[in-house]
Amino acid sequence: MTNKVFNKKYKMVFDACRKALETLEVTVEISDLEKGTIVGMTKTTLWSWGENIQIIFETINESSTRIEVESTSNSQIFSWGKNKANENSIIEIVSKILDNS
Numbered sequence: 001m002t003n004k005v006f007n008k009k010y011k012m013v014f015d016a017c018r019k020a021l022e023t024l025e026v027t028v029e030i031s032d033l034e035k036g037t038i039v040g041m042t043k044t045t046l047w048s049w050g051e052n053i054q055i056i057f058e059t060i061n062e063s064s065t066r067i068e069v070e071s072t073s074n075s076q077i078f079s080w081g082k083n084k085a086n087e088n089s090i091i092e093i094v095s096k097i098l099d100n101s
Helices: 010-023 082-099
Strands: 002-006 027-032 037-041 051-061 064-073
Touching: 002 082, 010 027, 010 037, 010 051, 010 064, 010 082, 051 082, 064 082
Parallel strands: none
Antiparallel strands: 002 064, 027 037, 037 051, 051 064
């Protein structure tokens, strides 16, 4: 699980997370702005049965938003670092999107 606080408004961070998942070709299963949750899945590959991605949003104040990103493996005991890589990639892409907005 990886956490990050962005000095941006909630809706802006939520939208940036959606764009980041799209960039990473994660299929979004649930996107609920009011509940502050995005849930998605990565595709199955030769090296993985896919991962479940969950992003939880929390408003810190009017201009700061905290996200918690968690990636878990489907039907695998070991992720071989893939889950942490997913979490870091999402944070990195969201940061770039928000820096350019």
